[in-house]
Amino acid sequence: MYDVVIIGGGPAGLSAAIYSIRFNLKTLVFAAEIGGLIAKSHLVENWPGIKAISGYDLGVQLEEHYKSFNGELKYEQVKEIKKIDGGFKLTADGGEIETKTVIIATGSDVRKLGIPGEKEFYSKGVSYCATCDAAFFKEKTVAIIGGSDSAATEALLLAKYAKKVYIIYRKDKLRAEPINRQRVEKHEKIELIYNTNITEVKANEEGKKVGSVVLDKEYNNSNELPLDGIFIAIGHIPNNYLPIELGVELAKNGRVNVDSGCRTNVKGIFAAGDITNQDYDQAITAAADGVKAAFSANEHLGHESFNY
């Protein structure tokens, strides 16, 4: 039986894992995706101590750091958790395992717009990953939907390839970090369309790819904006099916409620990162919460405390 099983291979999960294994706890990480959401970021410039790194490389470095302590990691998805005597039983792709405690760091997935044409044209002009797909839009016209910091950094990446980048946002000011907002506002290829939603994705003349989007408000005297590509960056939805199964208390937004030590209402179950109901969805705050969860799991197990 493991002492701690960590579900999630992002900054929260791998930071929890590094602390957990250094507490000499028998630790296992299930990481269906190394890096988690940050792996989709082309550039991370706010991880203290590292001036700039790609999100994927940051994930790999965290994985290697954990493995340098001979940490055990499986690239599998956990499908089910059940309460058993003295702990929990997990069913993953590769079989069942038992553990005394669990740290849930399953993060979140991209949110979809849910408008006509979005699903039909996925990968035919509709994308949720500018890092992956920006280079296919050389000299094309594209739009980013959303106003977050991710939306701003993705617009800057797209502007390296595309001839024109619109940012379409439903509110009147970007929520990006000021440094990125200024970069976007100054960029000659980027144009901002505020207070506007898109309501439909339409085909091009051949009918096979994205040709335009329909706006809920006129822009340049038209409700239709011709585009070759749409990058959707409107936030994330929590991967909360495992905590729901366990009866873990969720907030209204579907995220897990935790206390200051990242404990949930279910004894032995801890949570960290974007899956939890906290204010900042940052890689570094997720990492810090992972560390808190590892401390709390260690304390719950009654092991010697390292809280100097």
Added chain:
Amino acid sequence: MRVLIIKHEVEEMVLELNADNFEKETSEGWVLVDFWAPWCGPCKRMGPVFEELSEEYSGKVKFAKVNTEDNSDVAGEHDISGIPCLIMFKDGEEVDRFVGAFPKDSLKEKIDGAIK
């Protein structure tokens, strides 16, 4: 020396394709082609899964990959505008396309579904 030869054979399980050999290598039987790029994190995540599966399907499905950065012409011909993108060919014809990164089990299900 023998160990070296075996290692070499394993590395060859996933064939590198480009404009010169694409048609020839995909013209017969089941071929699964992974369109990827070095800047794409999710593609890199798929790499190890793809290699493991190439061994499991050895003899049934040929596994190949195209670096879309070096071979934008091949990517263009197949209308690739989102990666990772896996295309299943049968005797040179596209029969299925999976876009996105998948855990091993889900990808296996998709492959089994396509070659049924």
